[in-house]
Amino acid sequence: MDADHRSYREMVRRTRILFDSIRVSGLLEEENNRKIKKYLKASSLINQTEEVNNCRVRNDLIAATLMNDHGMYLYHDVKIAGPVPGVCVGDIFLYRSEMCVIGLHGQPQAGIDYLHASMSSNGQPIATSVVVSDEYNDDDQGEFIIYSGHGDMKQDQKLERGNLAMVTSMQYEIDVRVIRGISGFGVYKFMLSRVEGQPKMGSMILKEAGMLKRGQLCDILCMSFMMIFPMGRRILYLLKAEFPMLLLAQSMTTKKKMRAIECSECVDGCVSSIINGNTTPYSKSGILLKGMSLIYECGPFCSCPLHCRNRVTQKGIKYRLEVFRSNETSWGVRSLDPILAGTFICEFTRLVLTREQAEILTMDGEHNSLTIYPNRFLNRSTQEWGDLSMIDANHVHPAYPTLHFALDVSMMRNVASYISHSPTPNVFVQLVLFDNGNWMFPHLMVFAMENIPPMRELSLDHGVEAG
Numbered sequence: 001m002d003a004d005h006r007s008y009r010e011m012v013r014r015t016r017i018l019f020d021s022i023r024v025s026g027l028l029e030e031e032n033n034r035k036i037k038k039y040l041k042a043s044s045l046i047n048q049t050e051e052v053n054n055c056r057v058r059n060d061l062i063a064a065t066l067m068n069d070h071g072m073y074l075y076h077d078v079k080i081a082g083p084v085p086g087v088c089v090g091d092i093f094l095y096r097s098e099m100c101v102i103g104l105h106g107q108p109q110a111g112i113d114y115l116h117a118s119m120s121s122n123g124q125p126i127a128t129s130v131v132v133s134d135e136y137n138d139d140d141q142g143e144f145i146i147y148s149g150h151g152d153m154k155q156d157q158k159l160e161r162g163n164l165a166m167v168t169s170m171q172y173e174i175d176v177r178v179i180r181g182i183s184g185f186g187v188y189k190f191m192l193s194r195v196e197g198q199p200k201m202g203s204m205i206l207k208e209a210g211m212l213k214r215g216q217l218c219d220i221l222c223m224s225f226m227m228i229f230p231m232g233r234r235i236l237y238l239l240k241a242e243f244p245m246l247l248l249a250q251s252m253t254t255k256k257k258m259r260a261i262e263c264s265e266c267v268d269g270c271v272s273s274i275i276n277g278n279t280t281p282y283s284k285s286g287i288l289l290k291g292m293s294l295i296y297e298c299g300p301f302c303s304c305p306l307h308c309r310n311r312v313t314q315k316g317i318k319y320r321l322e323v324f325r326s327n328e329t330s331w332g333v334r335s336l337d338p339i340l341a342g343t344f345i346c347e348f349t350r351l352v353l354t355r356e357q358a359e360i361l362t363m364d365g366e367h368n369s370l371t372i373y374p375n376r377f378l379n380r381s382t383q384e385w386g387d388l389s390m391i392d393a394n395h396v397h398p399a400y401p402t403l404h405f406a407l408d409v410s411m412m413r414n415v416a417s418y419i420s421h422s423p424t425p426n427v428f429v430q431l432v433l434f435d436n437g438n439w440m441f442p443h444l445m446v447f448a449m450e451n452i453p454p455m456r457e458l459s460l461d462h463g464v465e466a467g
Contacts, residue, residue, distance in 0.1 A: 008086030010424050012102055014384070015067075015074055016450055019098055020341040021386045022063035025290065027283040030059065064097035070391050075103030079115040079128050082175045090202040092338060092453045093179070096131075105129045105179055112150050112162030122172070125165035129177035130192070142204065144193040145178065202453060209336040209454035236412045238349040243441055244357075270298055270310040286312045287342040288430065288447050290386025293398040297434040313432050313445045317346050323418050331418045332457045339452040342385065345427060348374075348416040348444035350407040358406035370410040374403050374444055376463030377429040385428060385449050400431070404440050416446055422459035426450050429460070 067073060075084070084104050099105040107113045111133060115126040130147055132138045139146035149166065151157035159167065169176050175195060180203050194201075270280075281295045282288060286309070298310045306315075319335045326332035339345065350372070353361065362371050378400040389395040409417045419427065428449050431442040452458065 005085070006424075009088070010086075012074065012084075012086030013424055013450065015072065015102055016098065017341075017384050018072070018387070018390060019060075019063050019067060019101055020450065021290065021384075021388060022066055022391070023059045023095075024283070024287055024342050025386065025388065026059040026062055027287065028280060028289060031284055060095040060097045064101055066391055067101055072390070073101055073103070078103075079106070079113075079119065079126075081115070081126060081128050081169075082177070084177070089199040090205055090453050090456065092202065092451050094340070094451060099179065104177065105131060110150060110162060111148075112166060114162055114165030122168075124168045125161070126172070126174055127162065127165040127169040127176050129179060130166075131179045131181055133181045140180065140203070142201065147192055205453065205455045206338075234411075238351075238412045238414050240347065241349045241443055242351045242412060243436070244352060244354060270302075270304050270308045280310065282309055282312050283342075284309060286344065287340070288312075288344070288385065289342070291383060291398055291428070291430060293400050294431045294433060294439060294442060297432055299434040311434070313344050313347065313443065314434060315344075318343075319345060321346065321415050323415060326420065326457060331420075333415055333419045334455050334457050335452065336454055338454055339448045341448050341450050343448050345446045345448060345458070346414065346416050348377075348407070348429065348446055349412075349414040350409050350417065351412045352441065353406045353408050355404050355406060358408070361408065370408065372407040372409065372462075374405070374407060374429070375400075377444065377460070378403075378431075379461055379463045381423075381425050381449075381461040382428045382430075385447070401439055403442070407444075416444075419446070419458045419460045421462040423461060425459045425461045426452050426456075427458050427460050 068076075074086075080103060084102065087102065087104055093099050093104070096105065096108050100108060105113050106128075111131045112127055113129045115128060117123055117125045120126050132140055132145060132147065138148050147166075149157050150162035157163060166176070168174075176192060178192060180201075275296045276292075280289070281292060281297075297312070297314060298304050298308050302308070304310070319337045319339055321333055321335055323331060323333055335345075353371075358371055358373075382400075383397050387395065387397070389397070426449050427446050430445045430447050432445045433439060433442045446460070
């Protein structure tokens, strides 16, 4: 990847993170509005047919509008024919509005985006991108697509606007971007063939991931771990962090510390708690609303059920993760499922050492590469999720505590230990506390910073400064 592509890729990445941060920040307000509406109806303060808000504005449209108002659309004044700088084959998008923000497809509803004749050098409209949809009977054969033209499917279509632009692009052999969406009358059909030499299609990657999930996943995982330890070295796979016995003993004898994370301080069914700043860290579906200095989840002394919304990271891994041999980073981790921005992936489990223990262990120099200082994870990239400073002058970045411990992965570790380093990561570490009252020893929970397609390598900014 050359320097120019990295620069554009980072620009697109930051724009998409901001879009998702704005969108997710409105989820809690949306929940509250629904509760108010339900209460008013139950109290007969409004009748059942009356609407509090006649039209519900989607959070993705709010995010797109705010970014447009602040001049944050990419390529806003131009229509790009061919690849959009910084967008890679296989990227996934949940909303049309997001594609508008980054300049991939400028039509919030229409399937064909095009350069108007008045803006074209040859005085004719030129198609720039299409969105493939099953709704319009598009025939997707992988290497080529039979695409249905623009217009009413219940009558003959006209050769105008997007349809005319498609014909012009065909005549002049101009590339058209394709975004795949996961009747008896005359309808225009356009066959689009792939440009040779492109990376593997996102739809093909999804198909391969599905095949792995149905039958070959276990074999791949077993083979990967056998390759990691070819000399018979034994590594204990940790499902959860191993904390120093002294800390656990102190926690058990000092129940007051443990009870700092008790449901007695939660209100409205654990939606918010005093200790979390009278707010909830997660949406109803378990999305992390923003990065926080430290999240207190409901713990063993809480009377709430295990499915409580404030126990997101304790519910375990939901995605099928694979440790694989990476061409770029030796060993890496990827998912066979798409991962949505803001969702929990896994815990960074390991043997936790005090600073004193770590200094003794690394005296011989052999354990330096196997000793990790978690303060390195709490860097600039960690603050990106939920960073609204570009649109909100009052936004305050979280202040992270100084952690006085180290992680030893020499003999005990889990899948997170194989997540590769990148200065432009797609995952980040969030500090979470639930089973002890000592904020100096939190759990390191890995969350997605962006929408991650299947089979794409996970990357984490490990930091460069000494811990």
